[in-house]
Amino acid sequence: MNRLELFRLIEKKHSLLCIGLDSDIKKIPLHLLDHEDPVFEFNKQIIDATHEHAVAYKPNMAFYEANGSKGWISLEKTMKYLEQFKNEVFTIADAKRGDIGNTSEQYARAFLEVMDFDAITVAPYMGTDSVTPFMKFKDKWVILLALTSNEGAKDFQTLQPHRSKFFQKIGLKKKKGQPLFEIVIRKSFEWGSNNNLMFVVGATRARSLTNIRKIIPYHFLLIPGVGAQGGSLAQVAKYGLNKQCGLLVNSSRNIIFASGKEDFATRAAEEAYNMQKQMKALLSKYHIC
């Protein structure tokens, strides 16, 4: 899915909601455990109940890998099931991969080709050749970790590197004062554009969005951390929206585990609709659509 198609989807649904399929087998309703593949059954019912309100789904690989090969089968079935909504939802493999070139190539194949996700989250620590193999697929996206929503984000992401040669190279006079996450964003301009590259910026860092939008006014951002992690949708919209929306806001636990009982899908739909209504109001308030 390309950028314009994604924006058209947002316009159509008046939503920028991404639903995180963190489908922990230990948290799904007990009555589903009788099914042959409880995690897939859970995902299927969540998707059926919420797809009108959501523009994206983001399965979180960890929750599938914790079930071993069975987990991967649940994931494959989920992607297969999502095929019927091919042009109706954007799919993100929340995998946070990144390795030396020949290995990143394999990860790229796994997620963008074999499983045909629209996008994958990628960790930047290993640099250029760990990221670029993910960028060789038409209308597919790398979503690069920039400033994450968790407490540990301040350990390295906000450190301010000092390396005059680097700053000269990218044409900056400043010799210090750029946090690592901004350097990651600037470096990534060598790898891709706002047509194949997005960034993860935690909702818990909403005020940082003002600065980030100065560097990347047109890129899409994937915003986790609204809800369970404490981020505010209104703040994220205020500081992060651009003319083509430019935001996908993720919610996982608040929606998919709104109820742990038989009414889980109905309750998920209610929570998703509730968020979509807030999003519609914000999209209107900021004259996006």
Add this chain to the structure above:
Amino acid sequence: MNRLELFRLIEKKHSLLCIGLDSDIKKIPLHLLDHEDPVFEFNKQIIDATHEHAVAYKPNMAFYEANGSKGWISLEKTMKYLEQFKNEVFTIADAKRGDIGNTSEQYARAFLEVMDFDAITVAPYMGTDSVTPFMKFKDKWVILLALTSNEGAKDFQTLQPHRSKFFQKIGLKKKKGQPLFEIVIRKSFEWGSNNNLMFVVGATRARSLTNIRKIIPYHFLLIPGVGAQGGSLAQVAKYGLNKQCGLLVNSSRNIIFASGKEDFATRAAEEAYNMQKQMKALLSKYHIC
């Protein structure tokens, strides 16, 4: 496996060889494709042929994930097969995971509990709460990315952050001049010790080992990049060995794809034995064992 047990294994085998099971289905010998699970059959024959010379095996997740759930089944079978060598080889999931706390917990469960690897490689970008969930398992290890072997390592890992508060906090007078990878290493002292934490340092950065050994004289290091990537075993040993060896040197393609024909296992054994002989000589030269 704890640190002493790992060292005893190195002493016993006179080897610090880790064999990377980057078992690319597109590169394994054609005659294996008739088997029900060609990748497992390949691994099994490689393990049978090389386990006398190697102290560790390191399946690289990307090559299994590229085959989807079938790949995970090959991986599970490989780990099951390795159970018979439980105290004879150390097993590393080369997964380079790392995410917010509740997600890292799931990855930790997947690799250290369900699949029972001895260790997992972890990416540090997301900080403390992305790493510590992997450290809650007795006699299991986190192998943290520090200075990797690839070209992209210089993009961020060698940047020199500048943040006086941070340096004060960790008791350093210096306000600049510490590359990011050294800061990652120092920060990790808050997370674990040389009993549950190792670091990835690329063989292509052998000269950096002198400085790294000043910071972490006693930790084990996992050294990729000897062979296909151009690193030198002699240099790595010279600058990296400590009294309890402190090194695991990985070789993947040079061993497992030494031949692409029916003699692949014999050729892999020859290459592994060849490396083990060089390692034995170096362990003797530096009076390790």
